[in-house]
Amino acid sequence: MSLLVTGSIGIDTVHTPFGKRESLLGGSAIYFSYAASFFTPVRLVGVVGEDCPETLLKIFEGRDVDTSGVERRKGSKTFRWHGSYLQNMNEAVTVQVDLNVLAEATAPIPPQFRDSKHVFLANTHPRLQREMMQSLHSPRLVVADTMNLWIENEREELLKLIGSVHGLVLNDGEVRLLTQKQNLVAAAKEVLKLGPRFVVVKKGEHGSLMVTESDVFVLPAYPAEKVVDPTGAGDSFAGGMMGYLSTQGSFTSSTLKRAMAFGTVVASFTIADFSLDGLKATARHQIDHRWDEFKRAMAF
Amino acid sequence: MSLLVTGSIGIDTVHTPFGKRESLLGGSAIYFSYAASFFTPVRLVGVVGEDCPETLLKIFEGRDVDTSGVERRKGSKTFRWHGSYLQNMNEAVTVQVDLNVLAEATAPIPPQFRDSKHVFLANTHPRLQREMMQSLHSPRLVVADTMNLWIENEREELLKLIGSVHGLVLNDGEVRLLTQKQNLVAAAKEVLKLGPRFVVVKKGEHGSLMVTESDVFVLPAYPAEKVVDPTGAGDSFAGGMMGYLSTQGSFTSSTLKRAMAFGTVVASFTIADFSLDGLKATARHQIDHRWDEFKRAMAF
Numbered sequence: 001m002s003l004l005v006t007g008s009i010g011i012d013t014v015h016t017p018f019g020k021r022e023s024l025l026g027g028s029a030i031y032f033s034y035a036a037s038f039f040t041p042v043r044l045v046g047v048v049g050e051d052c053p054e055t056l057l058k059i060f061e062g063r064d065v066d067t068s069g070v071e072r073r074k075g076s077k078t079f080r081w082h083g084s085y086l087q088n089m090n091e092a093v094t095v096q097v098d099l100n101v102l103a104e105a106t107a108p109i110p111p112q113f114r115d116s117k118h119v120f121l122a123n124t125h126p127r128l129q130r131e132m133m134q135s136l137h138s139p140r141l142v143v144a145d146t147m148n149l150w151i152e153n154e155r156e157e158l159l160k161l162i163g164s165v166h167g168l169v170l171n172d173g174e175v176r177l178l179t180q181k182q183n184l185v186a187a188a189k190e191v192l193k194l195g196p197r198f199v200v201v202k203k204g205e206h207g208s209l210m211v212t213e214s215d216v217f218v219l220p221a222y223p224a225e226k227v228v229d230p231t232g233a234g235d236s237f238a239g240g241m242m243g244y245l246s247t248q249g250s251f252t253s254s255t256l257k258r259a260m261a262f263g264t265v266v267a268s269f270t271i272a273d274f275s276l277d278g279l280k281a282t283a284r285h286q287i288d289h290r291w292d293e294f295k296r297a298m299a300f
Numbered sequence: 301m302s303l304l305v306t307g308s309i310g311i312d313t314v315h316t317p318f319g320k321r322e323s324l325l326g327g328s329a330i331y332f333s334y335a336a337s338f339f340t341p342v343r344l345v346g347v348v349g350e351d352c353p354e355t356l357l358k359i360f361e362g363r364d365v366d367t368s369g370v371e372r373r374k375g376s377k378t379f380r381w382h383g384s385y386l387q388n389m390n391e392a393v394t395v396q397v398d399l400n401v402l403a404e405a406t407a408p409i410p411p412q413f414r415d416s417k418h419v420f421l422a423n424t425h426p427r428l429q430r431e432m433m434q435s436l437h438s439p440r441l442v443v444a445d446t447m448n449l450w451i452e453n454e455r456e457e458l459l460k461l462i463g464s465v466h467g468l469v470l471n472d473g474e475v476r477l478l479t480q481k482q483n484l485v486a487a488a489k490e491v492l493k494l495g496p497r498f499v500v501v502k503k504g505e506h507g508s509l510m511v512t513e514s515d516v517f518v519l520p521a522y523p524a525e526k527v528v529d530p531t532g533a534g535d536s537f538a539g540g541m542m543g544y545l546s547t548q549g550s551f552t553s554s555t556l557k558r559a560m561a562f563g564t565v566v567a568s569f570t571i572a573d574f575s576l577d578g579l580k581a582t583a584r585h586q587i588d589h590r591w592d593e594f595k596r597a598m599a600f
Contacts, residue, residue, distance in 0.1 A: 185525045206506040207520060220507060220518035225485045257600035300557035
């Protein structure tokens with residue numbers, strides 16, 4: 001069943017030990033959509049500026065990603081991000097960021113997308129995330145992401161959002177900031193009290209952690225030997241996870257665990273090359289093969 | 301079958317968010333021995349000073365740890381370490397360290413210990429580690445630890461040691477320093493080329509990684525919700541791992557994986573309280589129970 005994602009679309013400059021690349025396609029919704037499209041049809045909602053090359057969204061040609069929810073806004077400029085991983089491959093240093101059109105109103109969810117059953121609200125102002133959620137008819141699964149900015153400055157709005165979603169995906173620094181707890185298991189359990197049925201904590205190269213009412217699940221990252229560009233790993237993880245979940249009849253702990261393993265594996269293909277090149281070079285059967293291999297390697 | 305360990309014995313002062321404790325028993329060989337003794341008889345070799353309280357080694361009363369290899373050296377002082385985890389529970393800041401007797405000659409391996417089949421050479425000068433190894437008759441399994449000091453200043457001696465052991469256990473910073481590779485899988489594979497059959501990389505709260513010729517294995521830490529004092533976690537991990545291995549007939553990848561999981565679980569009991577108090581409060585059946593639980597929680 002189809003999966004709706006709302007999030008950023010951007011043009012990136014990325015500098016890693018493997019080189020510097022400019023005018024790369026990026027943004028949370030782009031990585032998420034591509035990753036999820038290995039599993040399920042995707043509906044993409046986002047906004048770009050007038051300056052965005054027409055060819056940019058050609059990346060989705062031949063894939064089941066409906067880009068009719070992407071607004072090209074006149075008089076606005078596309079979001080741009082310049083990051084460097086020269087010091088630390090696990091955490092980008094932002095050299096420059098120009099929010100541009102992301103600082104304006106979000107793209108509306110088109111009427112033909114409002115029956116979506118599975119939804120991922122990538123990071124934006126939590127009030128806007130909630131408005132988008134409320135414009136949907138009857139979603140089965142709504143999962144949100146967030147970031148430090150909203151945790152620090154829009155706590156009340158964020159708590160309302162967290163109280164109304166099924167799942168929350170955030171990184172280790174964010175869950176610590178949100179709960180003021182250093183221990184990640186304790187912090188994730190604290191978030192569970194705010195409403196969601198599951199909380200997934202992304203730890204970059206150290207893997208991920210999920211807490212539900214009855215379970216604590218820890219998963220290492222896929223032991224990749226060559227990491228060229230970590231940009232989009234977290235969004236690819238979320239895309240792979242949500243893509244798999246959208247094909248499932250229920251969201252039990254064991255389904256969620258398998259979904260996280262798919263997210264982990266998809267992200268391992270993303271980081272093997274710059275921008276979307278790693279995912280573009282990947283076929284679904286390679287994902288399934290690596291998933292099996294990962295499952296075997298993890299067993300003891 | 302019995303397991304020989306040589307390493308440090310010390311008196312610690314530890315400061316964590318849960319309080320400050322002084323005159324605690326510590327040192328790599330102490331944590332290792334207690335952890336391993338859940339699985340197999342242990343032979344402990346180490347040296348303390350004249351100032352060491354007679355009662356200190358009473359910790360092993362009622363346990364199968366032979367302390368006849370502990371030398372009490374006249375005119376010397378016991379190793380002392382003062383560490384703080386106030387800033388970061390995953391990495392101690394050393395407030396003060398007095399090597400004292402550790403800066404002198406090591407304790408000799410007593411004749412009655414020389415038939416030991418399983419040996420763990422905890423961190424000391426690599427030449428001394430090699431001498432100790434050479435004084436053994438015909439060990440089946442020799443595993444060594446090391447530290448930054450020797451990687452930086454005694455590289456040639458260290459490479460000789462690494463070339464003559466079956467396994468090497470070291471932490472993420474050490475393996476990066478040794479190989480000049482940032483990626484941990486690539487770094488561990490580089491160490492494999494130096495001779496050992498397996499390399500285990502300890503990543504603290506992020507778990508551990510093992511590389512053999514045919515396998516890469518990643519294991520998260522046990523998702524502990526309350527960490528009181530992380531001191532000795534790595535040595536307890538090594539002790540649990542080596543303790544289990546000493547009871548096994550062969551050292552295949554799958555045996556090594558199960559051993560790492562036992563090490564992980566034993567360490568999770570260590571960090572639940574100060575010094576050895578966590579281990580002292582633990583029974584073998586609790587370790588087996590948590591191991592089963594961990595195995596189930598890791599499956600997907």
